[in-house]
Structures are given as C-alpha cells and as structure tokens.
Amino acid sequence: MIFKPEEPQRKMIKHLQRCQVAFCVIGMGIGKTAGCLSAWMELYNNMASKGLLVIAPVRVANLTWPMEVEQWDQFRHLRVANLRTEIGRRAFIAGMAHIYVINYESIPLLLRLVEKRGGTLPYDTIIYDESTKAKNPKSRRIAMLRQELPPVRRRWALTGTPAPNSTLDLFAQVRLLDDGERLGKSFDQFKKTWFHATDFNQYNWQINDGAQARIEQKISDITITLRSSDWLTDVPDACLDDIEIRVPQDLMHKYEEFERELVLTLRDEVEITAANAAALVNKLLQFTSGAVYDADKKWHPIHDLKMKALEKLFKADKSPLLVACQFKHEQERIRKQFPMARFFSDATTPTLQQSLLVQWNDGKVPMLVAHPRSIGHGLNLQHGSARMCWTSLTYSREEYEQFIARLARRGQKRVVMIHRLMMPGTVDDVVAEVLERKKANEQGLLSALMMLESARELHLEKKIKQK
DSSP: OOOOOHHHHHHHHHHHHHHHHEEEEEEEOOOOHHHHHHHHHHHHHTTTTTTTTEEHHHHHHHHHHHHHHSSGGGGOOOOOOTTHHHHHHHHHHHTTTHHHHEEEOOOOOHHHHHHTTTTSSSSSSEEETTGGOOOOOOOOOHHHHHSSSSOSSSEEEEEESSSOOOGGHEEEEEEEETTTTOOOOOOOHHHHHHHEEESTTTOOOOEEHHHHHHHHHHHHTTTTEHHHHHHHHHOOOOOEEEEEEEOOOOHHHHHHHHHHHHEOOOOOOOOOOOOOOHHHHHHHHHHTEEEEEOOTSSSEEEHHHHHHHHHHHHOOOOOOOEEEEESHHHHHHHHHHHTTOGGGGGGHHHHHHHHHHHHHHTTTTTTEEEOTTTTSSSSOOTTTTTTESSOOOOOOOOHHHHHHHTTTTTTTOOOOEEEEEEEETTTTHHHHHHHHOOOOOHHHHHHHHHHHHHHHHHHHHHHHOOO
C-alpha cells in the first residue's frame, strides 16, 4: 500500500522539514508516525540524515513503529532495530539500520551502547514519541539523555496531550528540544518567573496573569498543532455512559468515616491507614473499586458492587468489551469471574502482543482487560469492538484520552460507548470532574497555539511575496 499524506500530514511534514527543532502537537488518528517517516525518509534520500532514533513508550517502540514501517510500500525497505533485543543492539553498534527504537525506561541501555561505539552515534535525528513521558523535569533518565549523550541538532517531539495537567508540563519537553533556549534551563526559575505558589509548602502553583500568552509565544516558532476534531471527519462519536451504582447505607457510612478519620477497620480487624490527604485519595479510589491494599501490598475485599455491574454490562451486549483497570486486584477478580477474558499483561513479548491484537480486531476476544497505561499509546483496537468500560477512573487525562482513542479512531464503524462504573457521592465523581477541568485547560492552550501558528504562516507568506 502506497502512503499518500493527507492535508494535516502534509502540514506536519512541511513543518518537520523546515524546523530542525519541532514540537508537534498532533491529535490521535491523524497519522503522525507515517508523517514522521515520510519527512525523515526524504531527508535520508537527500543525504541530509544518516539515521533516526525513536524514543517511545515500550508498546509504541515494540509494535507501532515496526508495524507502520511494514504497512507502507515506500517505507518497507527501511531496517528497524529494536535496541531491547540482541539483534537490535548489534545493528546499533555496527550502524546497520535506518531506524533505532527504544523505550524511555531503557535510556541507560542506550548510553551503554553509545559507549561501546566509542561515543559516536549511528543517527543524527531523534524523535521523542509521546513526549509527555519526558515531562518530569526531575527525571534522572531524561537528565542522563540530555547530559551524557552527544547532542544532535535535529530533534522532533510528538504528543497529542502536551500539557495533560498544567502548563508546567511544557517545560521539560521543550528543554529536551532546545536545551533551554525558549523556556530556560532551570525548572525552578521557570516556575518562579511565570507562576506563583498558592500554598505555604509550595506544592501547588498557579500561572501568573498574562504568563500563558507569553509562554505560548515563546514556543510558537517550533510548534505545530493539529487537532483531531479539526481534521478528522470520519471518526465516529463517542458516547459517555456513567453507570451509577447504588451504594448500601452501611457501606457509605464506612466510606465517609474513612474519608473523615483516615483509618478504615476491616472485618478481620486489619486497619488501613491513609498517611495524608494525597494518600487518602488513592485509598478512597481503592475503596470504590472494591478492595484496599495494606502496607504489605496485600488487598482486602470490601464489596463486589462494581464486579456485579461489570457482569451485567458484559451480558447486556454480545459484542466484545475492552476493560480498563487501575488496580491489580481488579484484574485478579475479573480473571476469576470472567474465565473467557484475555489480559494484555499476559502477552509478555511483542509477538504475543501482536497476536492478541489480531485476535481482538478479528472479534475473537470477548473481553480484553488492561491497565490504561499498557495499551494507551499507538495501538489500533478499533476493528474489534466499539465498547469499553472503566471499572475505576485515572487522574491522568493523558492515559484517559489515549485509552479511549484505541477505539474512537479512524476505521471505527460504530459509535463508541464509554461506560464508567461510578459510585455517586464518592471520589469517583471528583476524578471525573478533574478530568474535565484538565481537558478544558489544555484545549485553551491548543487554541492559542493554533492562532499563533496561523499568524506565523501569514507573516512568512508576506515575506515570500515581498521578495
């Protein structure tokens, strides 16, 4: 199959070829992987690049990039070396591949391989795929990457959610691209310049008046923003269905007491304690999910309300169901209650994962269960079903949006139903509200960046006409 870039991909390719440093905010389903391959291969064919390193989440590195190369005729000749394999490591040391892929957690391995090459690199272009994986400015692995690897001039970052929590998330991603040229070299200085603390211990920071527009202006020259909602007309709607679970009065009293006292006493006299407010939130999420963990990481059952609701939902429709679980105990309980269910965590190699995905997309897996982080990026599951269920929600909007996009993406023929098992009046409602607030904040950022990009394009067009 010949890859023919569509309009948003053409815009992306043009931006990548024009900018050695590029921050690509590309919505899910637009086809950023194929766009990057097209842009880089043209550089390679013109002898402007000798090799490409892709750093990505592990599933994306193992599955998405190799599968994308194999899918399109003009990329199929490219040799992909996975640095987590012995064959891939030998190819890296010998410089015998076009594309080298590795996950963020394996950055120390990358450093050792470069050392074996005597400090030289078989690539001169880096793509940071799903760059929010590098958003933590205190990450030791990212510091190693910045400080111990020989620098390359061409660096591209890809993400659909550049600021999943707040504008603070932009700093480390942009610094990874430009070494601090636009937002500074120090995260502390960045915070103190553009934000102010809202509490005595300086845990929470709020952006200063007018600072948002200044930050957006500073990064606008390297940024391209392509939202799925603006470009994709063939992605079906997603319908949200909150399944409210009636909570017995005695159980609600126990929940409220735990929330108030930070101590929960179980039937076997085991006490579960939340050390502080932050820990309490996680414990309350465990409570609503049906079990809580003690200090030894052993889980204790509290109720089976959500398991019963999941069973009712599963039986109500014969089509396959994709299930998102936050806690291991949820998967263990589903494994017992639904013997026909398949678990992504059981597919421990890329070959097994690819086989499971094929079976799912062929409609042969009645229930597929996974943590949202494990299949939240890059995997196409839209052919297997249009139903998913969250047994418990995540605070991470990136994980939330990415998981939904496994079904709600191009190629999906049906309206996607997003079922969420909710216990009203509990932390479940709070998490749902936080997700909506984070989404609204980021949409404001994306809209502003798009306006700046349009102004930049107009300015360039005027300069060209004047010449």
